[in-house]
Amino acid sequence: MGGTSKSSQTQTQQLAPYDPAKExxxxxxxxxxxxxxxxxxxxxxxxALDTIESNAANASSTFSPAITSGTLGLLNGGGATANDSAIKQNFADYKGLLSSTASGANVGNNEALKAQLDQIRTDVTDQTNGMWAAAGRDFSPGNFQALARGVAAGQAPVIAAQYNADADRALGAASAIYGAGNTTYGLLNGTNAAANENFTNGVGTAGKAIDASNYGANAALQAEAQRFGIPASQYATLLGSLAPVAAQFGQNTGHSEGEQTMSGAQQFAMIAQGLGSLWPKGNISFGAS
Incomplete structure (x- = not known):
């Protein structure tokens, strides 16, 4: 028959901190x-935070309405089509000027041309009739035919030249008006585009204006952060250097347990040994000598 014996032991050791690290x-x-x-x-x-909040609130009320209005304006075309009706009217005027010229309504319709043609007619008539009267054939059919041819020959080059001049002047004036209109509206569109570009630049610089307003407050915040962060970092560095050394010292506690199984012979021997320790040493007397 065997048996089991158990043993338990707890040890505590107190270590003093390393003296150079203690201080x-x-x-x-x-x-x-x-x-x-x-x-x-x-x-x-x-x-500083109050200043940032105040600047943010002021910036919002100052820039937000203009930015919102400008953004809506850009979304609606930024005024790029504002001159469309005027451009269309300019083209309509141009067509109107060309239509009257193309129809020939202006050809010969000027007082200067009429007076010139009347003078040609008078000169040709006097010359032709005089020649036919000298020949004794005035008022004859030949006289009238020669007069008609003379007047036509005298007036035809003038009428043709005046026609070409009138047409050239009309086309030149129409082209000048059309070109001037395009130039004018081109300039207007250019200034409008520049205004849109300037507005876009203004939107981009609004953030910089806010940053400039917050510069002092941000600098104060950075200074305060460094005022706390520098010593804190130094303490953390020192603590990180000394803590591992200090961790090697202090109170250590250990606990151990054991268990042993013995045979019957081992148990008997242990019991006998115990009893033997109780047995008196030397001779034992039982009464008679």
Whole structure:
């Protein structure tokens, strides 16, 4: 028959901190503890944030209406088609000027041409009739035929030249008007495009204006962040350097348990050994000598 015996042991060891590290650790912990109240929002940081919020609100009320209006204007074409009706009217006027010239309604319709033709007719008539009267054949059929031919020959080049001149002048004037209209509206469209470009540039610079307003506040925030961050970083660096060394010292606690199984002979021997330790040493007397 066998048996099982168990044993349990707990050991605790107290180690003192490493003396050279002790002072440094206490200083770092003291520095970190003193910084805890500073971890909140400082007065300067709060004021800087208030300034940013105020600038943002002012910028919104200042730039937002103009940006919204301009954006809607650009979405509606930015005024690029505002001159369409005038351009169409200009073309209609151009067609009207050409139509009257093409119909021939203006050919010969001027006082200067009529007076010139009348003078030619008078000169040819006087010359032709005089010649036929000298020959004694005035008022004859030949006289009238010669007069008609003379007048036609005298007036035809003048009429043709005047026709060409009138047509050239009309076409030139129409082209000049059309060209002037295109030039004018081209300039208007150019200035309109420039205005749209300027507005687009203004939208792009609105953000820079806000950034400029917030520059001082942002600089204050960065300074406050560095005012806290630099010492905090230094303490963290020192703590990271000394903590591993300090972690090697302190209180260590250990616990161990054991279990052993013995045979019947081993148990009997252990019991006998125990009893033997209780047995008196030396001779035992049972009464008589």
């Amino acid at each position: 440094g650790l206490q200083g770092i912990l003291s520095g970190i503890t003193s910084m805890v109240p500073q971890a909140g929002l400082s007065g300067k940081a709060s004021g």
